[in-house]
Amino acid sequence: MSEAILECKGLSKCFGPNAALHDLSISLPAGKIIGLLGPNGSGKTTLIKLACGLLTPTEGEIRVCGYKPGIESKALVSYLPERTYLPDWMTVLECIEFFQDFYSDFDIDRATSMLQSLQVPANARMKTLSKGTKEKVQLVLVMSRHAKLYLLDEPIGGVDPAARDYILGTILKNYCEDSTVLISTHLIADVEKILDEFMFIQNGQLVSYASTDSLREDLGKSIDQYFREVFRC
Amino acid sequence: MAWEFSNERPIYVQVSDQIVSGILTGTFKMGEKLPSVREFAIIAAVNPNTVQRALSELESVGLIETQRNTGKYVTQEGSKIEMARKERGELLATEFLKSMAALGYTSEQTIHLLEEARSGEGSSDERSDT
Numbered sequence: 571m572s573e574a575i576l577e578c579k580g581l582s583k584c585f586g587p588n589a590a591l592h593d594l595s596i597s598l599p600a601g602k603i604i605g606l607l608g609p610n611g612s613g614k615t616t617l618i619k620l621a622c623g624l625l626t627p628t629e630g631e632i633r634v635c636g637y638k639p640g641i642e643s644k645a646l647v648s649y650l651p652e653r654t655y656l657p658d659w660m661t662v663l664e665c666i667e668f669f670q671d672f673y674s675d676f677d678i679d680r681a682t683s684m685l686q687s688l689q690v691p692a693n694a695r696m697k698t699l700s701k702g703t704k705e706k707v708q709l710v711l712v713m714s715r716h717a718k719l720y721l722l723d724e725p726i727g728g729v730d731p732a733a734r735d736y737i738l739g740t741i742l743k744n745y746c747e748d749s750t751v752l753i754s755t756h757l758i759a760d761v762e763k764i765l766d767e768f769m770f771i772q773n774g775q776l777v778s779y780a781s782t783d784s785l786r787e788d789l790g791k792s793i794d795q796y797f798r799e800v801f802r803c
Numbered sequence: 804m805a806w807e808f809s810n811e812r813p814i815y816v817q818v819s820d821q822i823v824s825g826i827l828t829g830t831f832k833m834g835e836k837l838p839s840v841r842e843f844a845i846i847a848a849v850n851p852n853t854v855q856r857a858l859s860e861l862e863s864v865g866l867i868e869t870q871r872n873t874g875k876y877v878t879q880e881g882s883k884i885e886m887a888r889k890e891r892g893e894l895l896a897t898e899f900l901k902s903m904a905a906l907g908y909t910s911e912q913t914i915h916l917l918e919e920a921r922s923g924e925g926s927s928d929e930r931s932d933t
Contacts, residue, residue, distance in 0.1 A: 601852070602852070603850055735848065738848060739845055739848060742841075742844050742845055742848070742849075742850070742851065743841070743845060763808055763814055763848060763849045763850070763853075764848065764849060764850045765850065766850050766852050766853075782814065782850075782853075783813040783814060783815055783853070783856075784813075786810075786811065786812060786813040786814070787813050790811045790812075791810065791811070792810035792811075794810070795810060
């Protein structure tokens with residue numbers, strides 16, 4: 571149980587001369603909802619992609635539940651990318667079946683009931699859906715897995731405030747005590763009350779990692795206020 | 804409906820405050836079963852760990868009790884609830900006096916205003932800030 575869900579040691583990733591992540595070390599525990607926050611271009615997406623094995627580190631290592639990114643880790647990680655990758659000729663229902671084929675931890679009942687409450691038409695083709703609705707479908711698929719680590723890259727960016735509340739509720743309802751949810755977002759005020767902990771990164775380095783309530787206790791500030799202070803332009 | 808939270812104070816403190824309010828105003832009645840941690844988390848739209856922490860605070864002051872295997876209940880001891888009510892009342896009173904003082908009222912003037920308001924003579928409304 572005490573084993574870290576996500577562990578980075580001296581993790582660096584360079585794209586040509588530019589370091590997207592530089593010597594990042596962090597260990598994220600199980601059972602938490604953690605915000606991955608930072609200004610644009612700070613390395614949030616790079617970190618998430620490294621954890622998924624979509625990128626390989628230039629230096630250092632990253633482990634998910636003790637595994638290097640690979641077949642074992644991918645079975646444990648449920649990843650919501652920035653952009654949807656679902657083929658636009660598929661219907662929503664076909665996407666669900668696609669996920670069920672792919673992942674043994676996929677919970678089809680959960681997916682269908684969530685899509686119903688979000689009023690997503692199951693027989694519509696992906697290309698007929700609005701941007702926000704596509705994002706909802708993708709998120710439903712991702713949250714319907716019983717994964718150890720959920721990596722959500724900007725999960726609420728494109729959806730309306732009411733759906734945002736529903737999605738945050740969905741995250742609360744579905745995550746379990748031995749899994750961890752890492753959420754990258756700019757909409758800090760919207761997510762902060764569901765976060766246990768948050769990490770700030772900037773220029774590929776860790777700026778701070780703390781618990782939400784300890785920030786309020788020690789500084790009397792919300793994460794949103796603190797973010798604006800730390801990253802003032 | 805998600806609960807509203809202010810920025811300055813830890814969320815778990817605000818969650819426990821709201822649950823205490825619920826107990827004092829009768830939303831959660833004496834001896835009644837409380838929603839589970841997860842239900843509270845979804846009602847309030849906060850992290851379950853935050854709810855857990857809020858509930859253990861309330862448990863440590865005796866306002867709620869855990870019954871094995873069945874969940875958490877509001878205490879059956881009226882004295883505990885009365886104590887919480889008194890505490891909350893005193894806090895509101897002190898805060899009210901402070902905001903009145905900030906407006907330039909002495910305690911006596913404030914009390915006078917309150918009496919006026921009660922007898923319906925006062926034309927000025929009470930300030931409703933916190």
